[in-house]
Amino acid sequence: MMNFLMLSCKKATELIEKKSLFKLTLAEKVQLRMHISVCDACKDFEKQSGMLDTAIRYHYVKRDASEVPQTENKPLKKKIISKLK
Amino acid sequence: MREVLFFDQKSISLCYSNCLESSKMESKRTSEIIKDWVELYSDNLYSWALYKTSSKETAEDLVQETFLAAVQSFDKFEAKSNPKTWLFAILNNKIGDFFRTSFRSPIEDNQGILDRMFDKDSHWRADEKPQEWTNDAENLLDNSEFLITLNDCMHRLPENWRVAIHLKFLEEKKGELICQELQITPTNFWQILHRSKLQLRKCLEMNWFNE
Structure with a gap:
């Protein structure tokens, strides 16, 4: 029983990552909550992990195409037009 | 009877050459339109692909494939919709495919x-x-x-x-x-x-x- 409840920090941080994309099983949920309630380091990690996800999502995904630095590429334009003939 | 048959064949062959002609015209028109789009949007598309993939070569390939795909599926494009949005949708699909194929499993044994x-x-x-x-x-x-x-x-x-x-x-x-x-x-x-x-x-x- 103790083993079941005593998650290692490595396992706990794995579950934190898993949770961001997959459903945890009930046992995993309980284990993770128990661990976080006694482990400040993993509690901070969970918070920071969520912040990083938000930043990545914003930076790489949700950003609008018009906001990214614009680069002109004339040779590419020419190349495509010649292929369309 | 023979006359009717003759007439039918003639009209069939006439229609055939007409249709061929109009489909040629159609494809000429398509490529003109797409060429305009290349002029207008290829830099936007390229900048976006470059931002996403961080590779000049990959970005160029993806943009080129986007326009070739646009030619092929031009009949699915509805004139009412915005060409830029349509092209970006094609490009984003291609970017997704690019990431999926560049993902190599199994996991490296990096402990x-x-x-x-x-x-x-x-x-x-x-x-x-x-x-x-x-x-x-x-x-x-x-x-x-x-x-x-x-x-x-x-x-x-x-x-x-x-x-x-x-x-x-x-x-x-x-x-x-x-x-x-x-x-x-x-x-x-x-x-x-x-x-x-x-x-x-x-x-x-x-x-x-x-x-």
Whole structure:
């Protein structure tokens, strides 16, 4: 029983990552909550992990195409037009 | 009777050559329209693809494929919709395909980051224990310097890990679906994500949060 409840920090941080994309099983949920309630380091990690996800999502995904630095590429334009003939 | 038959054949052959002519005209018109789109949008598309893939060659290939695909499926384009939006949708599909094919499974046997962070009992090493970040963590997204650091740290990750992170967020798909398309198990996938998160976090901590 103790083993079941005593998650290692490595396992706990794995579950934190898993949770961001997959459903945890009930046992995993309980284990993770128990661990976080006694482990400040993993509690901070969970918070920071969520912040990083938000930043990545914003930076790489949700950003609008018009906001990214614009680069002109004339040779590419020419190349495509010649292929369309 | 013979006359009717003759007439029929003639009209069939007439129609055939007409149709051929009009389809030729049609395709000529299509390529003219697409050429205009190349002039108007290829730089926008290229900039976006470059931003997403960080590779000049890849971005060029993807934009070129986008226009070729646009020619082929031009009949699916509805005149009412915005060509730029349509082209971006094609390009984004191509970017998704690019990340899916560049993801190589199985997972590399890279224990490095785990050993660096955790001791033999799988608990945090004393000097790696997460603590509250000292540097201001508020309003991160408005901070362009932070975004540059994030970008640098993303690019220091092993390629496959970076690709995994892209796939996690790219199309906001359910985890199971992403894994199905990559033909790997969910466990495999979130273990890669776990390692990349640890490494990315470490990099940002050194270069930003606790600088």
